[in-house]
Amino acid sequence: MTAQTAQSQAAPPSAAPEHRSKGQLIALIIAAVVALGGIALWVFQLAGGMVNTNMRNLDSWGIYIIFFMLFVGLSAGGLIISSVPKVFGIKGFGGISKIAVWVSICCTVLAVAFVVVDLGGPLRVWELFAYANLTSPLMWDIIVLTIYLIISIIYLWATLRAESGRSTAAALRVLSAIALLCAVLVHTVTAWIFGLQISHEFWYTALLGPWFVSSALLSGLALVLIVVVVLNRTGYLSLGQENLIKMARLLGVFTAVDLYFFGCDLLTSGFPGGQGGETVTLLTTGPLAGYFWAEVIFGIITMIIAFVPSLRKTSLILVASVLSVLAILCKRIQLLIGGFQIPNLDFASLSTGPDLSSGGQAFSSLGGSLIYFPSPLELGVVIGVLGLGVFLLLLGLRLLPLKPITRTTSDTADRD
Amino acid sequence: MSVQLGMAIDLKRCVGCHTCAVACKIENNLPDGNWWNRTTTEGGDAQDTPSGVYPNLKREYITLACQHCANPACVRACPVGATYKREEDGVVFQDYEKCIGCRMCIAACPYTGVRQYNWEEPKHAMDYAVGDADVPAHQKHTVEKCTLCAHRLARGEEPACINACPADARHFGDLHDLTSEVAQLIVQREYRQLLTDKGTEPSIYYLV
Numbered sequence: 001m002t003a004q005t006a007q008s009q010a011a012p013p014s015a016a017p018e019h020r021s022k023g024q025l026i027a028l029i030i031a032a033v034v035a036l037g038g039i040a041l042w043v044f045q046l047a048g049g050m051v052n053t054n055m056r057n058l059d060s061w062g063i064y065i066i067f068f069m070l071f072v073g074l075s076a077g078g079l080i081i082s083s084v085p086k087v088f089g090i091k092g093f094g095g096i097s098k099i100a101v102w103v104s105i106c107c108t109v110l111a112v113a114f115v116v117v118d119l120g121g122p123l124r125v126w127e128l129f130a131y132a133n134l135t136s137p138l139m140w141d142i143i144v145l146t147i148y149l150i151i152s153i154i155y156l157w158a159t160l161r162a163e164s165g166r167s168t169a170a171a172l173r174v175l176s177a178i179a180l181l182c183a184v185l186v187h188t189v190t191a192w193i194f195g196l197q198i199s200h201e202f203w204y205t206a207l208l209g210p211w212f213v214s215s216a217l218l219s220g221l222a223l224v225l226i227v228v229v230v231l232n233r234t235g236y237l238s239l240g241q242e243n244l245i246k247m248a249r250l251l252g253v254f255t256a257v258d259l260y261f262f263g264c265d266l267l268t269s270g271f272p273g274g275q276g277g278e279t280v281t282l283l284t285t286g287p288l289a290g291y292f293w294a295e296v297i298f299g300i301i302t303m304i305i306a307f308v309p310s311l312r313k314t315s316l317i318l319v320a321s322v323l324s325v326l327a328i329l330c331k332r333i334q335l336l337i338g339g340f341q342i343p344n345l346d347f348a349s350l351s352t353g354p355d356l357s358s359g360g361q362a363f364s365s366l367g368g369s370l371i372y373f374p375s376p377l378e379l380g381v382v383i384g385v386l387g388l389g390v391f392l393l394l395l396g397l398r399l400l401p402l403k404p405i406t407r408t409t410s411d412t413a414d415r416d
Numbered sequence: 417m418s419v420q421l422g423m424a425i426d427l428k429r430c431v432g433c434h435t436c437a438v439a440c441k442i443e444n445n446l447p448d449g450n451w452w453n454r455t456t457t458e459g460g461d462a463q464d465t466p467s468g469v470y471p472n473l474k475r476e477y478i479t480l481a482c483q484h485c486a487n488p489a490c491v492r493a494c495p496v497g498a499t500y501k502r503e504e505d506g507v508v509f510q511d512y513e514k515c516i517g518c519r520m521c522i523a524a525c526p527y528t529g530v531r532q533y534n535w536e537e538p539k540h541a542m543d544y545a546v547g548d549a550d551v552p553a554h555q556k557h558t559v560e561k562c563t564l565c566a567h568r569l570a571r572g573e574e575p576a577c578i579n580a581c582p583a584d585a586r587h588f589g590d591l592h593d594l595t596s597e598v599a600q601l602i603v604q605r606e607y608r609q610l611l612t613d614k615g616t617e618p619s620i621y622y623l624v
Contacts, residue, residue, distance in 0.1 A: 049536030049556060057532050060522040120517015120533070120557025127496045127516055138520045140497040199489055199526035283426050344611055345528040347456035347478065348463050 004339075024394055031391035038384005042117050043163030043376060050120060052377045059340045059372040064118035069332045070219065071111040072145070072190045073212065075327070077220020079152060081247070082159075083176035093243045095404030099231065100224050101156045105393045107223070108149045113385045115142075120403045137192040148186045155179045187216040189328055200339040201275045205268070211261040212274060216330050218254035221247060222324035227393075229318045236403065239312070248317045251324060252306025255299045262295075278342050288338055288369040291330040298327035337372050393404055418564065419507035420486060421564055422619030423578075424592040424601040425479060429585035432457070432464070432477035439580035440481070443565060445547040447538030447554050452530075452562040452566075462498055470475040481563040483529045483610065483618030484517075491523035497558070505590075507512065507564050513560035522559060523559045526614045531561045550575075564588075590618060 002125040006062060030170055045052055055062040082097035084090075093100075132139050158175050188209040193209030194200070225247055230329040266283070269276035283292040305311045305320040374382075432455055440446070440453040458476045458545045459467025466473040488508050490499050498514035499521050501507070537553040540546075550567035554560065565575035578588045589596035594603075598621070601607075605623045612618075 046557075050533075052537035053535075057522065057529055057536065060519045060533060105591060115518075118518070120519075123516065124496075124514075124516040131496045131514065132552075133495055133497040135492045135521065136517060138493065142495065143475055150513065193520075195490065197493070197524050198616075199524055310509065339523075343528040344526050344614075347528075348460055348465070410437040 003187045021219060021398075024398060026200035028391060028394045028398065031394060032386045034387025035146035035384055035391050038381050038387055039385060042382040045117070045381065046122070047279060052375060053060070054373060054375040056376065057104045058343065060117070061103075061340070062372055063374040064114050065180065066329070066332045066336045067189060067382055067385070068111050068114035068118070069212075069336070070325075070329055071107045071114060072187060073216035073219045073328060074223045075104045075107035075111060075148075075152075075220065076187060076213075076220070077103070077224045078107070079179055079220075080217060081221060081224050083155070083180045083183070083192060085172050086176040087176075087180055089173075092359065093239075094223070096228055096239060096243075097238065098159055098400075098402045098404070099227065099237070099397075100157065101152060102400065103227050103393065104220070105149070105152045105156065106396070107220075107390050108145065108152060109392060110385055112145060112149070113388060114196070114382075117381050117385065127242070137196050138188065141186075141189045141193055144182070144186045144189045148182045151175075151179050151182050156400075183216075184213055187212045194335065194339065199344065200340065201269075202279045202335070202339045205265060207261060207265050211258070211265065214254060214258045214261055215331060216252065218258050219325050221251055221254060222328075223250065225317060225321040226325070229314060231323070231397075234315075236397065244314060244317055245312050248306050248312050248320065251317075251320060252303045255302045255306070255324065255327075256379050258328075258331075259296070259299050275342060279338065281336055282341055283334060287341070288334050291333045295327045295330040295345050298323040298330070303398060336372070341371055371406040418592060419504065419508065420484075420587070420591045422484060422506075422598060424587040424598045424605075424607070424621045424623055426583075426587070426601075426605075426623040427476060428623065429476065429583045430455075430477045431561075431583050431585075432598055433473075435582055436479055436577035436586060439576045440562070443547045443568075443576035444551050444563075445540065445545050447534060447540060448574060450532045450534070450560065452532070452560070453479060455479050457525070458466065478622065481493035481525070481577075481620070482508060483527055483616065483620045484562075484564060486614060486617035486619060488617055489524040489526060489614070493520045493580040495520060498552075507566060507569070509563060509566060510558075510560055510621065512552060512555045512558045512560065515555075516540050517557040517559070519559060520580065526611050526616060527555075527618075531559055533557070533559050544566060592599070 031174055055063060078100035081093060082100045085092035086097075116125070119125065128142055132143075155175055157168055162169060162172045168225065191208040191212035195201040195205060196336075198204050208302055225244070226238060228244070228247075231241055266280055270280035282288055302320040302324050305316045434455045434550075435464040437451055437453045437455050441451060444452065444533070446452060455465050455477055457463050457465060458478045459474065464475075466475040468474050473565045481499050484507055486506070488499075488501060490584060491501050491508060494500075495518060496514055496516055498511045498516070500509055500511070517533070519533055522533060525531050534554060534556050537556045548567055550570070552567075565573070565577075578586045587598050588603055591599055591602070593599060601623060607621045607623050609618050609621055
């Protein structure tokens with residue numbers, strides 16, 4: 001990327017857009033190929049059976065649901081970054097609103113895609129509308145996620161109209177409020193898929209809803225920062241450093257809140273001992289300790305970068321943002337695998353045999369006790385879905401008028 | 417009063433012979449790897465090992481299948497109603513035709529491993545189907561579990577595991593009918609149920 005940046009900066013301003021557009025086109029094609037590869041693997045998974053994944057009866061959800069949770073969260077940032085300033089009438093983050101919302105829309109589409117690849121019978125999804133069981137948190141999430149996606153698209157459309165003077169600021173403000181409410185709801189409802197299940201001690205906590213919101217804010221904002229920094233480098237955007245610093249500080253605050261919730265939850269689980277105590281051991285010194293400590297350390301590094309003024313350089317802000325997304329990925333891994341890790345009925349023959357995946361058995365034979373690790377097929381499908389995301393993102397940047405309108409001809413003026 | 421079918425399983429009589437599990441497997445033509453009813457050892461480190469320290473050892477078996485809860489967590493969780501509680505007899509039923517394979521019910525059920533997913537096209541050790549002709553065909557990528565032999569109930573018969581037990585440890589009937597054998601056993605004998613703290617109100621009673 002450094003080479004590309006150097007090239008684009010070295011090129012005369014008039015030739016720059018064409019050059020970028022060519023590189024972007026190549027990236028678009030690569031992303032499309034990766035996405036098609038993912039679809040091929042998914043078809044193989046459906047035809048050959050999900051036995052090719054490493055999910056089994058005792059760990060019946062895996063990396064797809066981990067990424068579903070992650071991407072629902074990532075979708076939050078964009079919408080919140082762009083709607084909060086409008087709703088509360090405060091100063092925004094320098095015209096990145098439209099790009100932020102587009103990132104948000106792409107992430108929501110990916111979240112839906114990750115659920116679809118996890119389904120055993122995707123041809124039966126129509127039943128969700130025909131036989132909707134309204135007591136199911138999964139059904140609530142499908143409803144809220146659909147509304148959320150539609151609202152995000154309307155919101156982007158309304159922003160574009162408002163900019164061209166065909167809509168009022170008041171109308172946009174009302175829509176912002178609805179979008180914000182929807183964003184908070186979608187994360188809470190996603191948490192409820194897990195948090196309302198009395199079957200798993202690790203999941204069953206009232207804190208899970210607010211905690212998902214805080215994790216969503218953190219990872220979502222981090223993703224917006226990553227996109228903004230990269231687009232700043234390529235010249236698509238020219239966001240001032242003061243806006244980056246503002247967002248970086250917010251990133252630090254969200255990290256602190258998220259870790260605070262984690263601390264509260266660990267104490268509540270561990271204090272009475274029992275199965276809750278097992279959960280704490282599982283995270284701090286057990287099979288999931290790597291993910292747990294990675295999350296904590298990434299969080300601490302993010303806070304140091306965010307709160308020490310001299311460290312708030314663009315490159316370090318980018319590092320903090322990447323670490324924040326990784327920290328939340330670690331969080332999701334812990335939550336999902338951890339939830340299935342401790343069986344309620346600890347009978348000898350239940351935790352062995354065909355209910356444990358080959359991945360799980362491999363871990364057992366190595367002396368480990370982790371029950372799940374994704375198979376190559378699962379990783380391939382995940383990469384394919386991510387390719388779809390990059391494709392959508394680039395397509396939007398190419399075809400939609402997402403650049404800030406305040407941008408002048410001297411687009412390199414305030415680049416850092 | 418409504419009917420709630422259930423079982424009383426006498427752990428003092430159970431010898432851990434697996435006959436009920438095998439009877440279930442054959443009756444329902446279960447695919448390879450699936451066991452709707454399992455005989456498990458309680459307390460020991462591995463199957464068929466005792467708990468405790470020599471000479472104070474104790475070996476106990478417990479057979480585990482769907483608990484047909486009065487307050488089932490799975491029914492509430494299924495987004496399409498593919499798992500539901502039958503009003504006429506309280507059986508928690510699974511409709512393979514409706515199941516979309518999301519596995520929400522597996523995540524929701526507190527009873528470890530009783531809900532089983534067909535991770536591939538069902539395979540059978542035999543080249544031909546075994547068991548009862550009225551058993552619905554197993555489907556790839558759907559969740560299944562004990563139905564209390566719904567096909568036998570429809571003919572007024574008991575589940576296959578009940579009569580198969582050579583130790584006469586398994587009893588079946590309407591828990592709400594106080595004159596039934598199961599209801600009487602629960603009144604007369606001490607019993608325990610699995611994971612009562614989860615509030616699911618299981619319909620399987622283990623006589624101790």
